[in-house]
Amino acid sequence: MAGETLYRAAEDAALQAFAVNFPGGNVCPPFAPCYNDGMERVINDHPLLRTLNPQQQEAVSLDEGPALVLAGPGSGKTRVLTYRIAWMVEELWVRPWNILAVTFTNKAAREMRERVSLMEGRDVARAMTIGTFHATCARILRREAELMPFSADYLIFDADDQRSLMKSIVREMGLDEKRYPPRALLAAISRAKNELVGPDEYPVRTYYDEIVVRAYRRYEEALRSSNALDFDDLLMETVDLFRHAPEVLARYRERYRHILVDEFQDTNVAQYVLLRLLAQEHRSLFVVADEDQSIYSWRGADYRNIRRLRRDFPELREVLLEENYRSTQIILDAAQRVIARNPDRTPKRLFTRKQGGSPIVLRELFDEQSEADFVATTILSLHRRGYRWGDIAVMYRANAQSRVLEETFVHRSIPYRLVGATRFYARREIKDILAYLRLAQNPRDDVSFLRVLNTPPRGLGARTVEKIAARAQEAFLSRYEGTRLLLHTGILRGRQQRALEQFLEMVEGWHRDRDRLPVVALLDRILAETGYESYLRDGTQEGESRWENVLTLRSVLADSPEIKLADFLTEVALVADVDALDDEQDAVTLLTLHSAKGLEYRAVFLVGVEEGLLPHRRSLEESPEALAEERRLFYVGMTRAKERLYLTYVFRRSWYGGDQPGEPSRFLADIPDDLLQRQERPTGKLPKPSRFSMPWKQGAAAPKERRFHEGERVRHRRFGLGRVLESRLEDGYEIVTVIFNDNGIGVKHFLAEKAPLEPVSEF
DNA sequence: AAGGATTGCTTTTTT
DNA sequence: AGCAATCCTT
Secondary structure: OHHHHHHHHHHHHHHHOOOOOOOOOOOOOOOOOOOOOOOOOOOOOOOOOOOOOHHHHHHHOOOOOOEEEEEOOOOOHHHHHHHHHHHHHHOOOOOHHHEEEEEOOHHHHHHHHHHHHHHHOHHHHHHOEEEEHHHHHHHHHHHOHHHOOOOOOOEEEOHHHHHHHHHHHHHHOOOOOOOOOHHHHHHHHHHHHHOOOOOOOOOOOOHHHHHHHHHHHHHHHHHHHOOEEEHHHHHHHHHHHHHHOHHHHHHHHHHOOEEEEOOHHHOEHHHHHHHHHHHOOOOEEEEEEOHHHOOOHHHOEOOOHHHHHHHHOOOOEEEEEOEEOOOOHHHHHHHHHHHHOOOOOOOOOOEEOOOOOOOEEEEEEOOHHHHHHHHHHHHHHHHHOOOOHHHEEEEEOOHHHHHHHHHHHHHOOOOEEEOOOOOHHHOHHHHHHHHHHHHHHOOOOHHHHHHHOOOOOOOOOHHHHHHHHHHHHHOOOOHHHHHHHHHHHOOOOHHHHHHHHHHHHHHHHHHHHOOOOOHHHHHHHHHHHHOHHHHHOOOOHHHHHHHHHHHHHHHHHHHOOOOOHHHHHHHHHHOOOHHHOOOOOOOEEEEEOHHHOOOOEEEEEEOOOEOEEOOEHHHHHHOHHHHHHHHHHHHHHHOOEEEEEEEEEEOEEEEOOEEEEOOEOHHHHHOOHHHEEEEOOOOOOOOOHHHHOOOOOOOOOOOOOOOOOOOOEEEEOOOEEEEEEEEEEEOOEEEEEEEEOOOOOEEEEEEOOOOOEEEOOOO
16 A cells, blocks of 8 residues: 555656656667568567567557557466557657556556566656556546546545445435335446436436436535545546546646556446547557456446447557467366357457366365365365465355355365455444544545444434434535534534534544644544544454454554555545455465456366356346356456366355255356366256255264265275265264266265265375 | 344445 | 344333
């Protein structure tokens, strides 16, 4: 976090001083730039190109002008982007502060800056602007705020803030929350904003749309009066700025003469328009995309942007990267077979020099617990065979699936790190602290105001909040200002009056000193004045761990003593889960398929490859496009694996408290048999459910010890050699599930004490 | 107003 | 099943 801030400071400095001297290292180009007509193989001895394959060379050494690089997974697109930057600086005489590189996550931005730094030196890396769309827009808006309907110290509302704001709006409008769920309204508004549709342009065809428009209007008013923007506003307002202030746009066009974009397939309309506005004049737009990895349409990503790009930049040069440097041929083949079934895609012939490889293991397990056990057992065995924990990842469709895995890993002493789930900055205690800090920055922030008004409890309940709201609304003011007024009317009882006075005094004190104190000192003062520590540490285990989180936040702040409050709050609002992923730590990574994009691991487990989960039920109900996206999601997961890929599905999965039968995902059917090592029950022969209907809790005191363990080799008198899929105790009986692979017998269940079954040594 | 009990809802994915 | 929001009691 501190590092990001430093970069940001450097960029700001560069922006302020356009005439800054470009620091050394940029000698005249020793080689003439190589232009390629696209047909001819690039034969170029330039040191920058020497280590690249012909397709990459072509992409990197293109002349200025719009370019689209269609890059398959593992085809070295990050490499192409960084080499392209180096090429531009060295060969095209581009000044680094004229470069804007847009990445999908802050982590990717950080990494790209590091790689550029290694190639071209720190000064070049520092002079460039690298960041996500949102972070870049946030900075532009802060700089240009005097032209905007909000001030430079605006706050960014996250999903939580949006929801609580919308909820209060729905109530205020007297709407039925069942009929008009705040989330649905927010989703409609977000969709509109992503397409740059304001409340006035919102198409009203039904009564529901009418409600959406009214809620939209009210929501915008509320954001304005809180001096806040939501995620989508960052993009939409920046487009607005550029459209209405041509002189500002002209300035940024000069400043960002050269634009590079990663993961272009996941841009939405607002982002595309932004790019077009900036790049239209100088037309130096270098874009990397893979339509097969487009997995964010639900967030407004619009794959048609690729077509729009071709239309708006007819001189566009296109390069296809097909050599894969990541996966074995087996993994790549399987993935291609899966993705090939999607309609309307550019066919690609991905290839790799890593011929052969281990077969993909397709494994059926009984339930999610045995699935987790299988994953754990296999990970332990990989670890014994020389895999580092950090070489391994487990991926799933929905965050809820991580829990069993976590518990099992703790049990089996496998170090792991979890991406997502309960994000640090989404925890209640952290949100509380942030709300205080946000109030210090901007007391008009209604969401934060309401959040901490009575946290810790200070006798200000629903009645008081109502009075404040009424006062604020009739004067069209924020809750904070409304409270000010309310205190002067003297209609409150003594206790509430005093509590409110005290509260406002505290907030105003922080607000006054917000830029005089280091943020960590401000935090300490907040903690002291609110008594937050004793409120949190209520003697429970949970209280202690919450307090520890607060201390973690404090140490983050203590580590960046120079950070400005406004910058800190912006950073916090724009961090993604993957951003926090630190690669130093040697641990197995648990993450959703969505956050796996752009990452790679020697061994990958894809769990829950079942109908209803992957593809997800919701997508099946939705549309064929949604189903195609699920397939891409599966494809993204598969192509994260370098050497080993394990796919699992279960016989029965607990869902919504009940049990649901598992059925292997339709996507599995597209993987050719010869790439698979099947460890599943032959179809049609399901074990009798009655035997397993008894609820069974892992780790509960079992009446007896098990003789057999998962993964063990066993011999059956009649069926021969097999492997234990599972062994569990039920009512004092040990039930062993064994798979007989070689002879087509498949899976059988035995009573351990009766069956002629014995363990066999591994060799 | 606070704290505990009950209901009802969730699980898609996130900058 | 687990959790948050809401209801209910004090």
